[in-house]
Amino acid sequence: MPKISYQKKRILFLRDLFLERTDENHPISMDEIVKALDANGLAADKRTISDDIDLLQDMGLDIIQQKMPTTKYYLASRDFEVYELQLLMDCVQTSRFLSDKKTAQLIGKLSTLCSKSEAQKLRGLISPNHSKSINDKNQYAISTIRQAILEN
Numbered sequence: 001m002p003k004i005s006y007q008k009k010r011i012l013f014l015r016d017l018f019l020e021r022t023d024e025n026h027p028i029s030m031d032e033i034v035k036a037l038d039a040n041g042l043a044a045d046k047r048t049i050s051d052d053i054d055l056l057q058d059m060g061l062d063i064i065q066q067k068m069p070t071t072k073y074y075l076a077s078r079d080f081e082v083y084e085l086q087l088l089m090d091c092v093q094t095s096r097f098l099s100d101k102k103t104a105q106l107i108g109k110l111s112t113l114c115s116k117s118e119a120q121k122l123r124g125l126i127s128p129n130h131s132k133s134i135n136d137k138n139q140y141a142i143s144t145i146r147q148a149i150l151e152n
Contacts, residue, residue, distance in 0.1 A: 023115040027072035
């Protein structure tokens with residue numbers, strides 16, 4: 001496996017940091033970014049980090065710089081809005097053809113599409129009182145039926 005350069009690792013780490021830890025209600029300061037990088041062996045000075053944030057913005061991440069007493073940053077938009085994820089989670093949860101195990105897996109995957117703090121709020125709204133299938137293979141049968149319909 002080829003080695004990934006230090007700079008690439010740092011930029012990917014920053015991208016993940018913004019995706020996982022920040023949202024409008026949970027901005028992160030430059031000092032917190034520096035500490036997170038240091039903790040993961042990716043030390044950089046503030047100017048380098050600022051350049052990396054600019055690069056992430058140029059690549060399409062909607063990172064907002066909020067000037068407060070201290071400057072903070074957060075990821076302002078994502079592929080899915082929180083209400084859209086909640087709608088999808090509700091559909092998954094109420095689908096009778098999904099088992100409890102598959103429901104938990106899908107909700108876990110949907111939770112990765114928002115910040116960790118938003119995911120905790122979404123998971124707090126889940127109600128486990130729906131009858132579910134005991135067959136873990138239903139989704140494969142449905143996929144086969146769907147493919148057959150598409151192919152006439």
